[in-house]
Amino acid sequence: MFTKNMKSPKITNTGFKSRLQQTWNNKDGVAAIEFALIAPIMIALYLGLAEVSLLISADRNVSHAASVTGDLATQEENLTTSDIEDIFNASLAVMGTNFTNSQRVSIDIRSFEIDGSGNVQEVGYAKLGTGITDKYDATDTNAVLLNQASGLVVTRVQYEYYSPSQTFVQTPTLSETFMLKPRKSVAIPFGSNITCSVISSGNNVRASC
Numbered sequence: 307m308f309t310k311n312m313k314s315p316k317i318t319n320t321g322f323k324s325r326l327q328q329t330w331n332n333k334d335g336v337a338a339i340e341f342a343l344i345a346p347i348m349i350a351l352y353l354g355l356a357e358v359s360l361l362i363s364a365d366r367n368v369s370h371a372a373s374v375t376g377d378l379a380t381q382e383e384n385l386t387t388s389d390i391e392d393i394f395n396a397s398l399a400v401m402g403t404n405f406t407n408s409q410r411v412s413i414d415i416r417s418f419e420i421d422g423s424g425n426v427q428e429v430g431y432a433k434l435g436t437g438i439t440d441k442y443d444a445t446d447t448n449a450v451l452l453n454q455a456s457g458l459v460v461t462r463v464q465y466e467y468y469s470p471s472q473t474f475v476q477t478p479t480l481s482e483t484f485m486l487k488p489r490k491s492v493a494i495p496f497g498s499n500i501t502c503s504v505i506s507s508g509n510n511v512r513a514s515c
Contacts, residue, residue: 374396379417394515412465414438416428435502444460457491467479
């Protein structure tokens, strides 16, 4: 009797595995896929950094404008309305804003002195814009800064900043306060309520008091 050993047929997947390996090893289009994944992040990062840079520049302009306002105001023994208008024009020039953005700029100048009884007296007040609504309180000012021998000029600048896209930075309010002592007199009087506004003058903006 003959016995025949029957072996089961062996199924091979050599062809399928080969194609799968080729697909796995294929690097065509990888760079395009990587770019599609990374590009949105890089673009968002670039725009965010650009907006932050613009914000820092605007904040620096606000600080510079407050310094210029106080510096010009303390160079005189007294100030007229025309002088105040010139000071505000210089401050607006430092800000470098167009007419629309200049409507969101507010500046005020306050001059103080100590009277014979030791009380703080406001001897000058001028403002540009409507953003600064509260009055600076100088009653607790250090005696080194404000005393009977020397008055004090306080200048404040406020700017409601609008970022180009209002996405990364939104709309912060930038502000700065400077305190300077008069240079040529004990105090600098210039009236109790000089109110100015921003007007368009050709391609520029200027203060009108």
